[in-house]
Amino acid sequence: MTGAREHILSAVRRATGTGAAGAGADDTVASRLAAHAPNLRPARAADNATVVSRFAEEAVRAGTDVRHATGVDEIPAIIAAYLREQNMPGGIRVSDDPISTAIPWVNEPLISVSTGAADPGDTASLSVALSGIAETGTLMMNSSPENPTMLNYLPFLHVGVLPESQIVGSLESAWSILRRQSGSENTAMPRMINLITGPSRTADIEQELLMGAHGPQKHMVIILKEK
């Protein structure tokens, strides 16, 4: 509706006192976008030596099960133990990321591994996080052909593998990782960035907090220290 577009934009311009060309305002906007400067960041979001322990602490507060692995070869045992503990079936859907494909599942023959997009029948999934945010214990997942988004949402259990070196203090620092990765200051955003802080929940019936609404009822993060 081109008529609507012009109508709304000119009403906005009248209301804000910027002319039709809006040159002055355009410059203000362009320079703010180019600078994309962070605003105030709280002390607990600092990028310092304690980010890993702070991440773990905040993630646990949010209801995430945090595990540590030194090398991908420790991951199958961690998952096997968890599935047993939770009385869950032994199947897991795994992303095609270089880190996930390096996991040696042969050591846990009872776990059956599949790859590809999530299937409604999947009970557990594993994918690799782009970053972890210590301030709130939040995982940053980015969609890609290797890490399809629905892995994070459809199964009962989602496991996010988080390389320790990718843990930062704040969301702003995580955006920097994304901007660096895309190789340009202008972010090339993936289709989906999912920030995940704990398992799915709702309090819509009489304010009673329950885990496992539509997303995973169990959320695990494995902090991976490369050898």
Add this chain to the structure above:
Amino acid sequence: MSQIKTERFRENTRSALADRQLQAVLGKFADGFPVKRAQAIARLPEFDALRDAARDIKNHVLENLGPYLEQFEAQVIASGGQVHWCRDAEEARQTVLSICKNADARTVTKSKSMIGEEVDINDFLEDNGIEPVETDLGEYIIQLRREPPSHIIAPAIHLSKQQVAETFREKHADRAADRSLESPRVMLDEAREELREQFLGADVGLSGANMLVAETGSIATVSNEGNIELTCGLPRVHIAMASIEKIVPTLEDAATILRVLARSATGQDMSVYTSFITGPRRPDDLDGPEEFHVVLLDNGRTELLASEFRDILRCIRCGACINHCPVYEAIGGHAYGWIYPGPMGAVLTPGLLGMETTQHHPNASTLCGRCESVCPMRIPLPDLLRKWRTRQFGAEITPTASRYGLKVWAYFARHPHLYRLITKTGAIFLFAAGGRKRRFRHLPFAGGWTDARDLPAPQGRSFMAQWRQRPPRRSGGRL
């Protein structure tokens, strides 16, 4: 479902106050969100400074809204999406319908969207043979009951678990009639199962957006259930509905808003799921929709932008003002007669629907100021309510008796000697008439007060008289 009944505010209020079930649920309200919010803020010493930063971001956006909207649009198109500008509710409804028709849609899954409520999209789709399915648990429950939401972040907060159980028993008719629906857990699991099928079968996903990021053309969504991502990610077409003031400049600015949003809303440091969605599925992606549409709605916002009510456009719909409002706590959300209740609603609703049918809203407030004290965007809500009252007076919408009363009062207020004489005489008279009980059960012209409570009798001397005779204070002391 969201029919407008704002002009019935008085009647609605009366029945809400007499509704025992509602009053029981509202009784628990104050122990929920406000307590959690206070706990979350106690862990963040910079919270007030972050409120300033958040306010400054939105003020900057509103001052430069035109270029930001154009930038946002350009980035959506660059990432393969489409933007549809809509002046009003009707244009928005028609736009959504035509996208759905092009997609041959029969069912549409929906995640909670206040804009969807504002334009009443559900009824419209239904009338046009398309089935909308709400997927947020609270919205799902009220959709089954065909009720409007009673709170912007907790739409089913007015219901007891027994009512939810009855609803499920009636509407999930193919399940065993004698099954147990004792606990919220069992009800949640049942709803999850029902909705899983809907998610997988829907042709279109319809969502709202908490923010529109101009820098990247992304929409940002926030939820705790995970239903938004399933709504946006599984169907072939995704439509996001948002009003024009939802813009933030950059990803960094979005980070600042997120720091105040969840804490103010539910008392979480961060909601469980925050997603930034940019365009449709990429060439090698294994999932995601093939089409991505943003419906950008004005519906009265440009007028608010040009008015003395611009500040309300900073609102991020966190609900904190509602959660701390003594009026909301007494009457709940439905009494307001439309989708935006509490202080933010009392300011926004007259702006969107006009003053004529919403005359009670700005007046249903004691101006106690709690809303402003908790608003993360530092919106001066009491001040804006006062401005509506002034406008009503100017437009002669204020009822004749009140106008007359105000004029009489204004006359005396401008003549302090007369004012003092009257109050002095009045105080002496009421003191004498107060009787032994020192209160009035009925008073002529004051039925509005004495119908529901007693009026305490004055002590015999006016405040000014007592003030003049107060004992001398120690020097330098302050009251």
